[in-house]
Amino acid sequence: MISVRSLKMTMLKYWLLLPVFIYLLYFFVYPIFSLILTSFFDPEITLKHYIRLYQKPVYLKVIFLTLKLSFFCTMLSIILGYPIAYLLKKVTSNVRNILMIFIVLPFWTSVLVRMYAWMVILGRDGIINSTLLKMGIISVPLNLLYNTFSVTIGMVHFLLPFMIFSLYSVMNGIDENTVRAAKSLGAHPFTAFVKVFFPQSLPGVGAGSLTVFILAAGFFVTPALLGGRKNIVISMLIENQVNININWPFAAAIAFVLLIITLILFNIANKYLGIDAIWGGNR
Numbered sequence: 001m002i003s004v005r006s007l008k009m010t011m012l013k014y015w016l017l018l019p020v021f022i023y024l025l026y027f028f029v030y031p032i033f034s035l036i037l038t039s040f041f042d043p044e045i046t047l048k049h050y051i052r053l054y055q056k057p058v059y060l061k062v063i064f065l066t067l068k069l070s071f072f073c074t075m076l077s078i079i080l081g082y083p084i085a086y087l088l089k090k091v092t093s094n095v096r097n098i099l100m101i102f103i104v105l106p107f108w109t110s111v112l113v114r115m116y117a118w119m120v121i122l123g124r125d126g127i128i129n130s131t132l133l134k135m136g137i138i139s140v141p142l143n144l145l146y147n148t149f150s151v152t153i154g155m156v157h158f159l160l161p162f163m164i165f166s167l168y169s170v171m172n173g174i175d176e177n178t179v180r181a182a183k184s185l186g187a188h189p190f191t192a193f194v195k196v197f198f199p200q201s202l203p204g205v206g207a208g209s210l211t212v213f214i215l216a217a218g219f220f221v222t223p224a225l226l227g228g229r230k231n232i233v234i235s236m237l238i239e240n241q242v243n244i245n246i247n248w249p250f251a252a253a254i255a256f257v258l259l260i261i262t263l264i265l266f267n268i269a270n271k272y273l274g275i276d277a278i279w280g281g282n283r
Contacts, residue, residue, distance in 0.1 A: 032259070039252035049253035059237070063257070066233040069148065069223075070216035073155045077163040077212045078205060080156070085167035085204070089174075103161050111158065115225045118154050119145060122226075146228035154222040159215055163208040170204030206269045214262055234258050 039049055053059050084103070088096050106114065121127050122144040129141040144150060174197060182192035220235035227233070234254060241251035 035252045035256055035259075038249055039256050042249040049250045050257075052250065053253055053257065059254075062232050062234060062237050063261075065231065066217055066235075066258075067261070069151060069155070069231075069233065070213045072152055073159060073216045074209050074213045076152065076156050077160050078209060081160055081163035081167055081208065082201075082205070085164050085171055088164070088168050089171045103164055106157065106161065111221050112225075114157065115154055115222055118150065118157070118226060122150050122153070145226065146231075148227070148231055150226040151223050151231055154226045155216055155219055158222065159212045162211045162215065166208030166211055167201065167204040170207070171201050174200045206272075210266055210269050213265065217258060217262065 040046065042049065084099075088099060091099070119126075123129070124141040124143075124145070126144070128144060129138070132138045133141065178200070179192050179196050182196045183189060187195070217233075218235055219233065220239065223231055223233045224236055238251045238254050241247045241254070
């Protein structure tokens with residue numbers, strides 16, 4: 001039988017968790033539930049907002065552009081972040097601390113300031129074009145601003161630390177003895193890395209990719225400042241529906257579609273990359 005003392009301890013644990021439960025319920029569950037209801041009621045239950053979303057090609061184009069841009073940012077973040085995270089694991093603690101400062105440094109600057117800095121760098125009279133013109137490499141300024149290129153650069157600049165931290169947190173837990181064992185058995189260092197180290201780092205790749213993709217899909221400031229008229233993303237479309245068209249149900253429908261896409265991608269990434277292994281799940 002369960003003793004009175006153990007029963008009291010169990011009840012105490014639940015009472016201690018109650019504030020967290022209320023917080024999650026009010027700030028996460030309730031807003032999502034309200035979002036879903038708003039998208040289906042106008043004022044009666046209807047599917048017209050979802051039908052409108054899929055009937056007009058312009059909205060599907062915005063969704064496709066958002067997903068494509070998020071995918072490119074994720075891939076570029078992996079290409080740039082993986083070597084950096086691997087370097088952080090290999091260097092000494094003193095060097096690692098110095099590198100960490102440079103990685104975290106962008107977080108100390110406002111997003112707006114960073115985006116305006118990129119506008120100065122990538123503009124027609126910016127640093128890059130001015131330097132290339134003076135060197136005689138180009139005769140006319142390059143179109144580096146207000147396009148997909150500038151949006152990608154700005155987003156990767158912001159999102160890269162998230163990828164690095166996700167990768168490093170997993171790499172730091174990989175036992176180097178497994179790699180040494182592979183080398184001692186005759187495996188080439190590159191082969192040992194590909195077949196031993198890299199598979200163990202896949203949960204970090206998955207977690208970092210998912211984090212970067214979700215953040216990129218919801219970006220607003222960077223596409224609004226660095227993108228042109230052809231680079232309208234979902235967040236800008238939602239803002240337009242809320243503040244200009246005053247169409248909350250349609251904005252809620254767009255946001256709910258983005259949420260569904262994100263959940264689908266999470267399950268796919270978790271299935272093939274084992275993201276739940278990070279918090280103790282089984283691959």
